[in-house]
Amino acid sequence: MSPHPNLTEHFVNTLNTLCGRYLREGEVVPNPGVVSPERPFMAQANPPNPAWGKGEPSRVRGLGEVFGEMPTAALSDEIITPGEGRVRALISVGGNPVGAWPDQLKTIEAMKHLDLNVSIDIKMSQTAKMADYVIAPKLSLERPDLTVLTDSWYPEPYAHYTPAMVEAEDDVIEEWEFFWGIAHRLASELNLPGGPLPMDKKPTTDQVLDVVAAKSRIPLDQIREADGGAIFSGEVVRVDAKTPGTDVRLDVAPADLVEEIGEIRAQPIVSGAGYLPGEDFSHRLISRRMREFYNSSGRDISGLTARDGGTNPAFMNSRDGAEFGIEDGEIIEIESSRATILGVAAFSDDVPSGVISMAHSWGDVPEKDQDVRSIGGSTNRLVNNEEAYDPITGMARQSAIPVNIRPAKKPVSSG
Incomplete structure (x- = not known):
């Protein structure tokens, strides 16, 4: 959140590399993932693969996609700036743009420019108060769920599936039901890691999770059997030898970051x-x-x-x-x-x-x-x-x- 975040992260990665903080061939991978697909871990660096400069450009400040997503920090401008490509509708899922986006004054102005503003939230956040529609979703204990987002965050291969623990009351839906309903009406597809969801008949949440985790390293049925969650450490995953002929190294001084360092040094x-x-x-x-x-x-x-x-x-x-x-x-x-x-x-x-x-x-x-x-x-x-x-x-x-x-x-x- 401070100035020069990319340069700061590059310095951290460089320091960790110089200190040897990486796994060697034959060492055990502490968390190879449970819900994530199985993949090889190689004792080698990856070649440069910039996450930006691809896809559709933004209409403001010369920005564009990063990891396949447009920059949220410019979304207010994309909503306010007139012309072809103006963002006219926003659906916030548990997000709170008015409370979190940089430049709140511009964000409030942007919310007023929207033709459609939908907030899916469990409470009347600052953004929900400005929305055209507020959709009440089920709470965490009212729906089946799986540790998908946090799969790589744990220090060990841990996963937890839980069924709904209590019956939902009132007129509430799950977030995926909202988007399935829109896609169904538009005769469109919703593609997940295991393929598209069925669109002729609304699936259950467990059926959706089956598609989400269709390529998981540990089968979802096995995860479901572990009441209360479990550490799936039965199969040890080790770092493989590097690919023959590979000699990629960390570039400690990419040209754009060297240029940024020069700009910092020139500051009074x-x-x-x-x-x-x-x-x-x-x-x-x-x-x-x-x-x-x-x-x-x-x-x-x-x-x-x-x-x-x-x-x-x-x-x-x-x-x-x-x-x-x-x-x-x-x-x-x-x-x-x-x-x-x-x-x-x-x-x-x-x-x-x-x-x-x-x-x-x-x-x-x-x-x-x-x-x-x-x-x-x-x-x-x-x-x-x-x-x-x-x-x-x-x-x-x-x-x-x-x-x-x-x-x-x-x-x-x-x-």
Whole structure:
């Protein structure tokens, strides 16, 4: 989320390679996957295969597809910008663009430009409140499910299938049913790893999972038999020898990243928290995680909000509080070149002077700012998505944002 994310990741990969943090021939692969298809693990590097520069280009900022997907950071512009190819309809599945996309002010404008805005969500998020239709989906315990997304995240080959544990109430559907219904009406196909779903008759969720996991390394029926989930370590997978004649090496200095390094070295060293001469900022706002929450999820659960009262505190050093006339727990204004938000100051001396640290995806639309103590502040409103963005992914600078801080000027509701 900070500037130069691709360069940062390249440095990390280079350091890990130089330190030998990779598996050698004959070593055991800790997690070869369970639901994922079986594949070889080779003791060799892969040749360069850029994930960008392919597919359909975006209409804005010279961006394009990355890993086969268009950049979300430019979607507001694709909705607002007139002309052929304008995005006119949006379906958000558990997503919260108003709360999460960079440049909240532009995102709100984009939501108003849509011809159709559908939100599939279990709650009335900031985005759902602006939607034309809100579709209520089943909760996790109300449907069969499988650890597909997290298959490669576990340190060992773990998988868990669970049937529906409780009967769903009211008029709710599963997310896949929504898209199946649209495809059925359009006489279109829905293609999954195991092939297309049947479109003449709506399948059950278990039948959908059968198609999703049709090529899984461990058969889905075997996963289903493991009540409560299991680690499938029976068959040890080892790293194979490299392909004969292969001599690929990590390129530690790709030309485009060398060029980016040169641009960074050419940047002037300035005083204060800005990046350019003439910028007058006292702090940089950095993003952080909060243990009880995941982005905007969990904010409506009272047991999780008990500690901080439902806000995302603006953590800062107590010395900065004394210098700027701010008291611990006081409501402050945080101003970037794009906008101003409110935050609740929380002194924490593990935060360096000159830094404000806040979790993202909080708050609401500007008209709700007075409730900052109970809903938090929207840090993505401070972002200008056309400023300091990554030239490949379009990702805007959402951390290390230059800001100024001061006590709030007007009385603010206690929430």
